[in-house]
Amino acid sequence: MAPSICAPPPIAGGSDRRLSRSAIDATGTEPLGEPRLKDRLYKENIALKEEIDQASMFEEIVGSSEPLRRVLAHVARVARTDSTVLITGETGTGKELVARAIHKRSSRSGRAFIRVNCGAIPQSLIGSELFGHEKGAFTGATQRRLGRFELADGGTIFLDEVGELPLETQIALLRVLQEREFERVGGTKPLNVDIRVLAATNRDLQGAVNAKRFRQDLYYRLNVFPIQMPSLRERIDDIPLLVEYLTARCAQKARKKIQGIQKRTLDLLQSYRWPGNVRELQNVIERAMILCDAEILSVDESWLNTAAPSESQPPVRLAASIQDQERVMIESALASCRGRVSGALGAAARLGIPRSTLESKIRALEIDKHCFKSNGQVDGWRARSALPRT
Numbered sequence: 001m002a003p004s005i006c007a008p009p010p011i012a013g014g015s016d017r018r019l020s021r022s023a024i025d026a027t028g029t030e031p032l033g034e035p036r037l038k039d040r041l042y043k044e045n046i047a048l049k050e051e052i053d054q055a056s057m058f059e060e061i062v063g064s065s066e067p068l069r070r071v072l073a074h075v076a077r078v079a080r081t082d083s084t085v086l087i088t089g090e091t092g093t094g095k096e097l098v099a100r101a102i103h104k105r106s107s108r109s110g111r112a113f114i115r116v117n118c119g120a121i122p123q124s125l126i127g128s129e130l131f132g133h134e135k136g137a138f139t140g141a142t143q144r145r146l147g148r149f150e151l152a153d154g155g156t157i158f159l160d161e162v163g164e165l166p167l168e169t170q171i172a173l174l175r176v177l178q179e180r181e182f183e184r185v186g187g188t189k190p191l192n193v194d195i196r197v198l199a200a201t202n203r204d205l206q207g208a209v210n211a212k213r214f215r216q217d218l219y220y221r222l223n224v225f226p227i228q229m230p231s232l233r234e235r236i237d238d239i240p241l242l243v244e245y246l247t248a249r250c251a252q253k254a255r256k257k258i259q260g261i262q263k264r265t266l267d268l269l270q271s272y273r274w275p276g277n278v279r280e281l282q283n284v285i286e287r288a289m290i291l292c293d294a295e296i297l298s299v300d301e302s303w304l305n306t307a308a309p310s311e312s313q314p315p316v317r318l319a320a321s322i323q324d325q326e327r328v329m330i331e332s333a334l335a336s337c338r339g340r341v342s343g344a345l346g347a348a349a350r351l352g353i354p355r356s357t358l359e360s361k362i363r364a365l366e367i368d369k370h371c372f373k374s375n376g377q378v379d380g381w382r383a384r385s386a387l388p389r390t
Contacts (some may be wrong), residue, residue, distance in 0.1 A: 062237030067230035079105035087200040087230025092279030095200040103156040111155030119161035137186025163203035179220040232274040250289040259295040339372035
């Protein structure tokens, strides 16, 4: 039987506990002229409204392939804990679905699940969005506003695209992970929170750490329990199940009766590499459903060929290619000038660049200019210059 994880139920007791529009501002600001509500009820109902707005995004995790089984086994184990989880993988692999599955199976499942897309919020506003702000903290802050961490108190916060956070916000997030406390923008009083943090990214965070774009200490704090989402091309055996599930869902939405799927279509879908993963497959099925007038669903092959990546051409490395060209030109000039760099007859004049610039490039490319002083070229230079460096 194929394992599946269903969408989590509504939080905070369902719609019967929703506050009226007059009591809660959808932006999370505290209402003016109203008696102050109990903090927990206030936060949970704001979170509930956000959950209702996101309900159309819920899907099941469908499949029985070995890569997916490993992910679900990790979900089952880590969900029972309060450990921080870092979910990595390509775009469209279902990282948010796994985060919701972890929350649903945790002891916090009855409390708020707050999702924050860190890449969609302007850097100037991300601090206020995450941690809230006090009245008068900046121009336009006419009243106090609760941040996402405060709204998630007692529940789970999911930081999607966490690799997009600016460095100054990373410092504040590190403090929350270490001490479970933060301050609102413009505030001086530390606020304690009881939350579980889940994060996701399609970026290479370790590479970002090496490039000084992501804090190393924050990376280690987030990477307590890593889960790597497999791409759809690693789950070829799951495609028939996914197609069946997505077809049934789209047919119900479009009010169409679909009896089956063409075998040629299934073979085509299983042979495609799916750079957009499950999200791209979902879009293809939805497009086919819109255009389908029969009871058998089919997909036009041209829809996939236009997006399919070419496997015959290796990826172009621009930086390496430019370096290779510079090396060939500099070694050719040094060979013609018998290793001489400066002067009217030197390699710098031949290349049309200052002597200091050429000397700098020679050092950077580790070219031995002295090798060109004897015969005008070194043994094997022509053959070496014709080959790309690796």
